[in-house]
Amino acid sequence: MNASLTRYDMEWVLTLFGTAIGAGILFLPIQAGLGGIWPMIILTVIIFPLTYYSHRGITRLVASNETATDITGVVEQDLGRNAGFIVSILYFLSIITICVGYATGVTNIVSSFLENQLGMDSISRPILTGILLTGLTGVILAGEKVVVKVTSIMVYPLIAILFALSLYMIPYWNFSMFTAPFDGGLVAKNLLLTFPVLVFAMNFSPICSALGRNYREQADNAEAAVAKTDRVVFWNSLILLVFVMFFVFSIVLSQTPESMVAAKANNIDVLTMISLQAHEPWLKFLIPLVAFIAIVSSYFGHFIGTREGLDGMIYRVATWSADSDAKARFNHKKLRRYTTIGMIIGLWLLAVVNPPILKIIGAMSAPIIALYCYIMPVMLMKRVPRLAIYRTRWAALVFLFGLVTIVGYGVAEFL
16 A cells, blocks of 8 residues: 555545544543453454454445445445435434434533532523523524534544643553453453444544545546545544544543443543543633533534435435426425424433433444444445455454444343
8 A cells, every 4th residue: 555645635534533533532431441451452453454444445335436426326326226225324323323422412511510610500401401402403503514614623623632631641640450350251241342432433434435436536547546545544544543542541541440430320421520520620611611512513513414314315205206396396495494303302302311322322323333334335345246356355354343343232231
């Protein structure tokens, strides 16, 4: 692989990196800290090739196509409209479950901040959740394009702050975890619990379709597009590995197991947990703000993506057998109004229940991501003749760990 990157390539690396960095990294240290040091070390070794080869696979599906299109268009061309619709459903499910986690997380962050930092009385959860979701959705409705642009810019200060926090925690590292005995059964259980959350935190598959399509538009042939996207995905996966695992190790080594247990029980992210322990007044207020920005920016992007996916699926079902005139008369504005209201109500009901966010990630979001990013590309490369040249011996490993991601969290809960 030619390791050199152009400026344009670097811009795409940063775009992919920004897509992956979100709320997932704020909950990963909690699960990793509960699992102990040995699962963290093992996962650090294996996650880079799995992230690279899985995301390379889904990007290659698009970049190798004869014409530039998105992932749904590629699958429709190769396997038909029904298969393309299934891919749309998978993509929708992968982001709607994340929205539930974000709606819950932002409520918990604000509730903790009001009660602990500001000393206010507890606000009714249904009321607080309703105010937050209505307000955040109102911001989106006021200017969707502006929101997308602002949140895409916000991710870079967030990355800088998270990296600075990782460095700040170094003097507080406690290496006593390394003296813990290696218990094979316990390590296996914690690997199954932590791996799906790590897959979620390292996921940038939502942008891979756009990456492949963009490079295919510019390249003279599919081979050139594939070579360039392979390089971009490689470097992004490597940078993600260093950034995410450095943050996880720094937080876990500086915190006690008891604080991780409390964070999981209270359904809060790791930054909110640290803010409750901080002695410096500025940290008590800054860290929850960073957590709020991280989850809100992720919520904006995923809410917009979820609504667009839902609108698209309803439109395709409603016009499945319709002629071009009927499709032209379809009222998209009315549909968007109804889906927006429906999503707010649905997310409000679920966030009020306060479902465990780590369980949402491990048992729901990560398995669907695995179906979309780990399983589907391998199956398509096995079935579609034009993709035969992209089959590799790594495919079996990616497929296997995709299955582990799908069932791992649920199996570990019963061990």
